[in-house]
Amino acid sequence: MHLENNIQLFTAKDLETDQEVRWCPGCGDYAILNSVQKILPELGRSKNEFVFISGIGCSSRFPYYMDTYGLHSIHGRAASVATGLKLTRPKLSVWVITGDGDSLSIGGNHFIHTLRRNPDMNILLFNNQIYGLTKGQFSPTSEIGKITKSSPIGSVDSPFNPLALSLGANATFIARTMDRDAKHQQEMYRRAYYHKGTSLVEIYQNCNVFNDGAFEVFTDKSQKPLTALFLENNQPLLFDEGRKGIILDGLKPKLVATEDVSINDLFVHDEGDKTKAFILTQFFDEEEFPRPFGVIYVSKEKATFDDLMNLQIESTEIADKAKAFKELLYSKNYWEKK
Amino acid sequence: MSTHSIIELENVVIKFAGDSGDGVQLTGNQLAETNALFGNDISTFPDFPAEIRAPIGTIPGVSGFQLHFSSQPVLTPGDKYDVLVALNAAALKTNIKQLKPGGILIVNSEGFDSKNLRLAKIEESENPLINGSLDAFKVFQIELTKLTKLAVKPFALGNKDAERCKNMYVLGLVYWLYNRGIDNTIAFLTRQFKKNEVIANANIAALKAGYYYGETTEIFLEKYLVKAADTTKGLYRSINGNQATAFGLLGASIRANLPLFLGTYPITPASDILHELSKHKGYNVYSFQAEDEIAGVCAAIGASYGGSIGVTTSSGPGIALKTEAIGLATMLELPLVICNIQRGGPSTGLPTKTEQADLLQALYGRNGECPIVVIAACSPSNCYEMAYLAVKIALEHTVPVMFLSDGYIANGAEPWLIQDLETMPPILPKYISSNIANAKYQPYLRDENLVRSIAIPGSVGLEHRIGGLEKENITGNISYDPLNHELMVKIRAEKVAMVANTLPLQTFENGNETSKILIIGWGSTYGAITQAVSELQNEGIDVAQIHIKYINPLPKNIGELIQPFDKILVAELNNGQLINLIRANHLKDAKGINKIQGQPFQIIEIKEAIKQAL
Numbered sequence A: 001m002h003l004e005n006n007i008q009l010f011t012a013k014d015l016e017t018d019q020e021v022r023w024c025p026g027c028g029d030y031a032i033l034n035s036v037q038k039i040l041p042e043l044g045r046s047k048n049e050f051v052f053i054s055g056i057g058c059s060s061r062f063p064y065y066m067d068t069y070g071l072h073s074i075h076g077r078a079a080s081v082a083t084g085l086k087l088t089r090p091k092l093s094v095w096v097i098t099g100d101g102d103s104l105s106i107g108g109n110h111f112i113h114t115l116r117r118n119p120d121m122n123i124l125l126f127n128n129q130i131y132g133l134t135k136g137q138f139s140p141t142s143e144i145g146k147i148t149k150s151s152p153i154g155s156v157d158s159p160f161n162p163l164a165l166s167l168g169a170n171a172t173f174i175a176r177t178m179d180r181d182a183k184h185q186q187e188m189y190r191r192a193y194y195h196k197g198t199s200l201v202e203i204y205q206n207c208n209v210f211n212d213g214a215f216e217v218f219t220d221k222s223q224k225p226l227t228a229l230f231l232e233n234n235q236p237l238l239f240d241e242g243r244k245g246i247i248l249d250g251l252k253p254k255l256v257a258t259e260d261v262s263i264n265d266l267f268v269h270d271e272g273d274k275t276k277a278f279i280l281t282q283f284f285d286e287e288e289f290p291r292p293f294g295v296i297y298v299s300k301e302k303a304t305f306d307d308l309m310n311l312q313i314e315s316t317e318i319a320d321k322a323k324a325f326k327e328l329l330y331s332k333n334y335w336e337k338k
Numbered sequence B: 001m002s003t004h005s006i007i008e009l010e011n012v013v014i015k016f017a018g019d020s021g022d023g024v025q026l027t028g029n030q031l032a033e034t035n036a037l038f039g040n041d042i043s044t045f046p047d048f049p050a051e052i053r054a055p056i057g058t059i060p061g062v063s064g065f066q067l068h069f070s071s072q073p074v075l076t077p078g079d080k081y082d083v084l085v086a087l088n089a090a091a092l093k094t095n096i097k098q099l100k101p102g103g104i105l106i107v108n109s110e111g112f113d114s115k116n117l118r119l120a121k122i123e124e125s126e127n128p129l130i131n132g133s134l135d136a137f138k139v140f141q142i143e144l145t146k147l148t149k150l151a152v153k154p155f156a157l158g159n160k161d162a163e164r165c166k167n168m169y170v171l172g173l174v175y176w177l178y179n180r181g182i183d184n185t186i187a188f189l190t191r192q193f194k195k196n197e198v199i200a201n202a203n204i205a206a207l208k209a210g211y212y213y214g215e216t217t218e219i220f221l222e223k224y225l226v227k228a229a230d231t232t233k234g235l236y237r238s239i240n241g242n243q244a245t246a247f248g249l250l251g252a253s254i255r256a257n258l259p260l261f262l263g264t265y266p267i268t269p270a271s272d273i274l275h276e277l278s279k280h281k282g283y284n285v286y287s288f289q290a291e292d293e294i295a296g297v298c299a300a301i302g303a304s305y306g307g308s309i310g311v312t313t314s315s316g317p318g319i320a321l322k323t324e325a326i327g328l329a330t331m332l333e334l335p336l337v338i339c340n341i342q343r344g345g346p347s348t349g350l351p352t353k354t355e356q357a358d359l360l361q362a363l364y365g366r367n368g369e370c371p372i373v374v375i376a377a378c379s380p381s382n383c384y385e386m387a388y389l390a391v392k393i394a395l396e397h398t399v400p401v402m403f404l405s406d407g408y409i410a411n412g413a414e415p416w417l418i419q420d421l422e423t424m425p426p427i428l429p430k431y432i433s434s435n436i437a438n439a440k441y442q443p444y445l446r447d448e449n450l451v452r453s454i455a456i457p458g459s460v461g462l463e464h465r466i467g468g469l470e471k472e473n474i475t476g477n478i479s480y481d482p483l484n485h486e487l488m489v490k491i492r493a494e495k496v497a498m499v500a501n502t503l504p505l506q507t508f509e510n511g512n513e514t515s516k517i518l519i520i521g522w523g524s525t526y527g528a529i530t531q532a533v534s535e536l537q538n539e540g541i542d543v544a545q546i547h548i549k550y551i552n553p554l555p556k557n558i559g560e561l562i563q564p565f566d567k568i569l570v571a572e573l574n575n576g577q578l579i580n581l582i583r584a585n586h587l588k589d590a591k592g593i594n595k596i597q598g599q600p601f602q603i604i605e606i607k608e609a610i611k612q613a614l
């Protein structure tokens, strides 16, 4: 009812608020904020149609720095608040800002259930593999053996593989990106926005204070070619500047030198193929495989939760509600006392 | 024709008890409905077993339905039974203590064979049908299964299906005994089994056979008549508390012209509100069955943020989980209705039994200084009005409102003088629309009632951020300023206190400030207390009665009403909760009447406690 048809143009600058950004200098969150601010004006919507909803954690301060609608909720619950809003205001563009502690620990339940229901919204998961706001405890994505304040002789907690978890929860869009690559990030956010359904983007985000360099192996220019694999739909899986590739032996991925195989034998990325997506999410524990970045899986088949629910409401909508309500009250046997 | 004499009675309390698979609830509901349609005033109390499928024939498997019907106004389902219908030994064992001496006991004698006695843990030699322990009652033994099977023989049903008709046989007999027609139940059975005509007809045959059994045999020498009650004129229907709650919420949504969003998770005894509301999507009702209690309330907050009416329903354990989110709604100053259909606690407690032990949780059960509005319904039908008002207060004051009901009134039914929507007060939500916003929107700017105006996401030019961190007054920006925090805590408290300005003043239900003693109650104890007080007054004992519906804030004149009394009693189904409020706020040496047995008060218990205190 409040959405206007005529789009009001705005720029990235217009998205800045009067609130001072309070992340630590050098934090990866800045780059993410910039990238989101960069792409929003390109999406053909007015500023008032965007809503950012966050939980608790460093990343969850994000809404305060966006001059859109924003709600900073409680720990782990952003996806639930966002679901209630999206169901009842389906035209809004709803973004959930969350972290590894927020969504994979305390909010794990809402995370998986939101993905399975598939409301049309975008979840940006800032994964820094640490609890930053509470000053440095291991998180559900920290590696085994991690030394932190709460694990002084090493964590014995096995970490989540967030994308495998999401796929297991029947997510319809999963992607991975990194704070150090603005262009790639922006592409992922755009793709997330245009996907109808819940889009999950896992962002490798450096916490330079409590977990500096956690992702350096993927982001550092010299190591990146060997460790990061940038996915392109319908393109063979290549890395190390094309020198290396991956083939599928049945369902088993294998590393090969490209000179040893024909280009036609390589594993070709297919965003719509869930089996291949599953294989790609498993490039996680095995160190020999590079870490995939990009859109790993998209399914356009599943209807969105907000569409389904609103369809039920619209298809049964009662024109004269007051009249129908009266009939409802008198629908059971009633009697007159004279 | 019948030669039985007809004896007129003022009222009857009847209890049906049997195995949970015996259709006891349906039988009781039918008798209640038929009597209500006839014009009796009624009150019902279903008593469910805690287990879904407890072993057949055992004590935990006993299901009961109590009905009080009368030619006088009825306020409770009654203390003791005039009639007990016991379908097996376990049902008799569980209920016989409540049967009045001289009362009518109808038993299915086949429910007392060796097996049933063993299941009910009764020694063969202690069989109550033969050991003389029932001599104080008028006992009618009927071979119910055999007679029922005979009656439905023409329909060639399987053994089980045939046996299932026995509740209708016994209902037919009761209809005859209380001089009621069977047409309403025939119509019901025809509707209920419209897809299976054979079953419908078999049940109807059993019903008729039971009726004629009374007519043709000589086992009953007399039958009874309870005349129509002389209650307020108008159109009535029967309603239970959960239905009334659902209708109240729905009515408020229609009246406010806003979508209703129910974010909830199934829990006994609140789930029926979800069941009812999920039938009514066409009224713009979003029913969201979430993955847990927390998601339910958080989604409701999200919907409120979007300009819908956010509601969450639960019982004590679920409310405990929602606590942090209720604090968030308090900080955001968004409307939110939280329905707590209380049950016995703590922890899982007594899921199917009633209690009023969540009052202090409702008032104080959150971190930080976090007052919310708390109101309580006092009877099944009153849930309609109170749920409606919960929405009205939440929307007009941008606050969370806790609506308290409990298992007793949630499942209990009574006639309801239907309140049409036009007769309910209007609801005026506090939203600001986009076009007036030339100046910068200040989310925490307040009106004279300290209520903020809400800008719904999507509105042009009103972009803003809110959250659970402390807000700066007016702007809503994050603020850690010490004085600002104190100011905001006081503002939020004052805002809730100011709701009292719009509430009706408290009145005496009975007596006045010159009475010798004052009894105070809240919530579902209304019926028992009111009945007890009016009986005492008839006996010449001058008792004043106050029944509180608005607990936070309390009505403004409550202190004034309480001050003159030296003797004050507070009756609650808990270990003493409201009493603390009365003692602390009004410095009165109030005494408690407390019961914590998972059961409502009996009238006699209240009467005796008052007499003792005099």
Ligand code: SF4
Pocket: A022, A023, A024, A026, A027, A028, A029, A058, A059, A128, A132, A133, A206, A207, A208, A209, A210
């Ligand atoms: S603690 Fe880490 S994640 Fe948090 S703001 Fe500082 S650098 Fe960023």
